[in-house]
Amino acid sequence: MSSLEHAAVPGSVAGSPSAWDFFADRAFRGLAKAGAVLILLLLAFILWQIGRKAWPGMRDYGVGFLTSSTWDVGRGHFGILPAIWGTLYSSFLALIIGGFFGVVMAIFLTQDFLPPRMAVVFRTTVELLAAIPSVVYGLWGIFVVVPAIRPGADWLYKHLGGIPFFGSTLSGPGLLPAALVLAIMILPTVAAVSQDALRQVPYRVKEAAYGMGATRWEAILKVMLPTATTGIFGALVLGFGRALGETMALAMLIGNSNQLSLSLFSPANTLAALLALNFPEAGPREVAVLMYAALVLLGITLIVNIAGGAIMAVAGRTVKR
Amino acid sequence: MSPGAAPAVDRRPADAAAVAARASFPSLRRAPLERRALRSGLLTAGAWAAAILASIPLVSVLFMLIVRGGARLHWDVLLELPPAGFEMGGGFGNAIVGTVVMVGLAALISVPIGILAAVFLAELGPHSSLAGAVRFGAKTLTGLPSILAGVFAYASVVLVTGTYSAPAGAVALAVLMVPTVVLTAEEAMKMVPRITRDAAYGMGCTRSQVIWKIVLPTALPGILTGVMLSVARAAGETAPLLFTALFSSFWPVEHDAVRLMQPTASLAVLIYNFSGMPFENQIELAWAASLVLVMIVLFVNIVSRLLGRRRV
Numbered sequence: 172m173s174s175l176e177h178a179a180v181p182g183s184v185a186g187s188p189s190a191w192d193f194f195a196d197r198a199f200r201g202l203a204k205a206g207a208v209l210i211l212l213l214l215a216f217i218l219w220q221i222g223r224k225a226w227p228g229m230r231d232y233g234v235g236f237l238t239s240s241t242w243d244v245g246r247g248h249f250g251i252l253p254a255i256w257g258t259l260y261s262s263f264l265a266l267i268i269g270g271f272f273g274v275v276m277a278i279f280l281t282q283d284f285l286p287p288r289m290a291v292v293f294r295t296t297v298e299l300l301a302a303i304p305s306v307v308y309g310l311w312g313i314f315v316v317v318p319a320i321r322p323g324a325d326w327l328y329k330h331l332g333g334i335p336f337f338g339s340t341l342s343g344p345g346l347l348p349a350a351l352v353l354a355i356m357i358l359p360t361v362a363a364v365s366q367d368a369l370r371q372v373p374y375r376v377k378e379a380a381y382g383m384g385a386t387r388w389e390a391i392l393k394v395m396l397p398t399a400t401t402g403i404f405g406a407l408v409l410g411f412g413r414a415l416g417e418t419m420a421l422a423m424l425i426g427n428s429n430q431l432s433l434s435l436f437s438p439a440n441t442l443a444a445l446l447a448l449n450f451p452e453a454g455p456r457e458v459a460v461l462m463y464a465a466l467v468l469l470g471i472t473l474i475v476n477i478a479g480g481a482i483m484a485v486a487g488r489t490v491k492r
Numbered sequence: 493m494s495p496g497a498a499p500a501v502d503r504r505p506a507d508a509a510a511v512a513a514r515a516s517f518p519s520l521r522r523a524p525l526e527r528r529a530l531r532s533g534l535l536t537a538g539a540w541a542a543a544i545l546a547s548i549p550l551v552s553v554l555f556m557l558i559v560r561g562g563a564r565l566h567w568d569v570l571l572e573l574p575p576a577g578f579e580m581g582g583g584f585g586n587a588i589v590g591t592v593v594m595v596g597l598a599a600l601i602s603v604p605i606g607i608l609a610a611v612f613l614a615e616l617g618p619h620s621s622l623a624g625a626v627r628f629g630a631k632t633l634t635g636l637p638s639i640l641a642g643v644f645a646y647a648s649v650v651l652v653t654g655t656y657s658a659p660a661g662a663v664a665l666a667v668l669m670v671p672t673v674v675l676t677a678e679e680a681m682k683m684v685p686r687i688t689r690d691a692a693y694g695m696g697c698t699r700s701q702v703i704w705k706i707v708l709p710t711a712l713p714g715i716l717t718g719v720m721l722s723v724a725r726a727a728g729e730t731a732p733l734l735f736t737a738l739f740s741s742f743w744p745v746e747h748d749a750v751r752l753m754q755p756t757a758s759l760a761v762l763i764y765n766f767s768g769m770p771f772e773n774q775i776e777l778a779w780a781a782s783l784v785l786v787m788i789v790l791f792v793n794i795v796s797r798l799l800g801r802r803r804v
Contacts, residue, residue: 188698196698203616206608207626210674213667214629220647221640275542284539296547302793303553304728306760307782310767311553314560314775355549386532409635416637418731419760423767443639443731450646450735465643469636476635480628 221466228463236463242429242445249460251467253429257439258468261350261421262414264435269354269414270407273361277403280362281369282391301359309423312352317343317424320351324436341436344426350435352420357410364409368402368486369395401486408479416472418443442468554786561783564776570784574741574762580773584781586743587757590658591785593744594737594758595726597662598669603719606673607708610715613674614681615703626674633671641667642732650736658744658756661737665729669722676718680711713799720796724789730760739765759785 188196228236232249239250279285280294324341331337341347372395380390396403426438427448442464450461523529568583575582609630613623645664650656684707692702708715738755739762745751759781766778 188696192698192701196700199700199703200616203608203611204622206605207612207622209605210609210626210633210670211629213670214633216648217636217640217644217667220644224647272542272546275539276546279539279543284536293543293547296550299790299793300550302724302728302789303550304730304760304785304789306728306730306763306767307553307557307786310763310778310782311549311556313767315552315556358546386528388532388535389528412635416635416639418637418639419764422731423764443637446639446643447731447734450643451738462643462647465640469640472635472637472640473632476632479635480631 218469221462221469224459225462225466228459228461229466232460232463236460237467240429240431244454244457247456249457251442251445251464253431254440254442254445254464255467256431257346257425258415258441258443258471261346261353261425261439261441262411264346264350265353265357265414266407266411267354268351269357270361270410272354273358273406273410274365274403276358276362277365277369277406278391278395281366282387282395297359297362300355301363305356305417305419306423308352308356309420312348312420312424313344316348316351317341317345320348328436335433336435338434339432339437342438344424344438345436346425346432346439347435349421349425349439352424353414353417356417356420357414360413361406361410364406364483365399365403368399368406371402371487372398399486401482405479405482405486408475408482412472412475412479415475416443416468418447422447442471557779557783557786560776560779561781564780565783569777569780573743574757574766574777575773576741578771582773582777584757584759584762584777584784586740587759587762587781588784590737590740590744590757591727591759591788593752594658594661594665594733594756595723597659598665598726599719599723601662601666602669602673602722606670607677607715609674610677610681611703611707613678615707616699627678630671630674633667634675636667637731638668638729639731639734641665642734642736645732645736653753655753656736656738656755658737658752658754661733661756661758664732664736665726668729668732669726672722672725673718676721677711677715680714680718681707683714684710717796717800720792720799724792724796727792728760728785728789730758730764733758733761734764737761759788 228249236250237255238252239248240252241248241250243249276293276297280290280297285293321341324337324345324347327337328340376394376398377390380394385393421441422444425441425444427440427444428438429440430437432439446461446465446468449457453461568581570583570588571585572581572583573586574584609626613626617623641664644667645660649660649663653660688706688710689702692706697705737758740755740757744754744756746754763778763781763785766774766781769775
């Protein structure tokens with residue numbers, strides 16, 4: 172007889188929300204909007220907070236801070252040129268290595284090289300590479316990468332020491348092991364974003380290339396990659412942004428020495444490593460200059476990341492057209 | 493003459509014409525040893541080599557973790573306190589507790605804010621200019637170097653409260669978790685079919701009722717995936733904790749009461765500190781702690797992926 176009871180429903184019309192429903196709806200919508208605004212406030216608060224704390228350092232040291240290369244707490248001389256140089260140099264090396272492997276990996280995973288089951292294996296590998304904490308990579312770098320590349324580095328120094336890139340011995344930590352580990356850490360980012368870029372290329376474009384008798388690699392190199400260039404470029408920029416801000420692997424592997432050198436084997440320093448190592452024991456005066464260094468790092472990474480995001484947005488628009 | 497043979501006779505002149513035409517055309521069949529085919533094959537081999545080479549680090553990391561970390565892993569290690577200098581034995585029980593406490597606090601801060609913001613982005617004003625700005629802000633925050641989250645928490649919590657503490661570390665981790673939660677939760681809510689939503693509105697639900705009774709329950713697996721992924725990332729973060737939670741060799745307990753406003757240990761910082769020590773015992777513990785940390789991170793990762801798969 173339940174059907175008879177239900178029969179009454181079609182005739183009745185739902186009433187307007189009760190006062191409580193109305194109030195709850197307004198309150199919850201307001202709360203959600205507040206949550207959204209909070210995200211923007213958080214970003215603004217981060218910028219303001221770091222900028223405010225950096226102000227005394229900026230006032231005392233000015234632009235000279237960026238171009239001087241001594242870091243002497245006792246005498247109050249501070250400069251971060253070597254750290255800026257080390258940050259850019261190590262990230263650039265990592266980008267060359269990690270970017271190459273990342274893009275090849277993206278091609279490998281999207282251009283039908285693998286039966287589906289094998290593709291899952293390699294895709295999971297790339298994702299797991301991204302999941303491993305950077306401090307574990309640092310530990311692995313100290314005990315595996317450094318001993319592994321030391322003989323090769325010493326051989327290069329002995330035989331090609333005249334070239335500035337090989338101008339010193341690898342005495343433990345140094346730029347090359349740090350850049351290698353950094354390359355492994357940005358590979359997943361580059362591979363993931365490049366895969367998206369390659370997948371956005373319409374299938375008929377590839378079909379057309381094959382239809383004209385192109386080999387697999389002619390289709391990839393002359394059709395797929397040029398079409399996805401903007402997206403892949405964006406992937407590289409985002410990977411570069413990740414490398415710039417990466418801290419632990421570098422703090423553990425780069426050797427933390429304030430020197431300007433082209434040599435791949437000499438110890439160096441980066442902005443993030445400088446912060447990690449000096450903050451825990453810093454006095455108020457040093458905190459001010461470290462905040463200044465943090466602001467510089469924030470500026471560089473924001474510019475690179477926003478540029479990467481903008482390139483990706485452009486890529487998404489042009490490919491669809 | 494059978495009817496079937498007639499066409500064969502007829503085709504002969506046509507064949508001759510085709511042969512003549514083909515002689516002036518390039519061959520359409522690809523020879524296996526042609527230069528282009530060889531080049532393609534070589535590049536394919538190169539791609540395989542690069543893909544396998546890129547997988548070596550993962551294999552090597554996992555191998556080292558199991559061999560060096562597994563050798564030391566034992567129940568004692570999970571329950572004891574970190575050793576000092578020349579001491580033998582010891583463990584990292586307090587670091588496991590510290591990591592769990594700080595990641596939990598960070599989730600308590602970041603998940604509600606993140607989901608509320610995502611509700612606004614996906615449901616209330618997806619095309620408003622505020623939503624555009626918030627999306628941009630969240631994307632910018634994902635690119636924030638983790639050490640700068642630590643600098644921020646140092647400036648706004650450690651300097652204010654005057655002490656290194658677990659809440660300071662949690663704030664730093666929360667800053668890193670929020671954007672992931674927002675962006676994944678928004679995606680999950682967008683996947684809820686429009687018709688279910690329209691049906692609820694048609695029955696006279698308020699927008700909040702639609703969100704609470706239709707959108708959030710339907711999108712829950714996707715939201716949980718995002719939350720778990722951000723938890724996995726936060727558990728492995730070291731840089732934001734270095735000078736916010738610092739480190740401690742003791743349990744976060746004093747006079748039988750839990751005390752959070754003091755330096756707190758975490759697995760990640762323990763690995764960092766011990767990796768630079770000249771003592772074999774500490775280095776072994778660093779490997780064991782890495783194994784535990786990676787197991788936690790991978791476990792959370794896999795669970796989140798299983799949750800995400802069920803949605804589809």
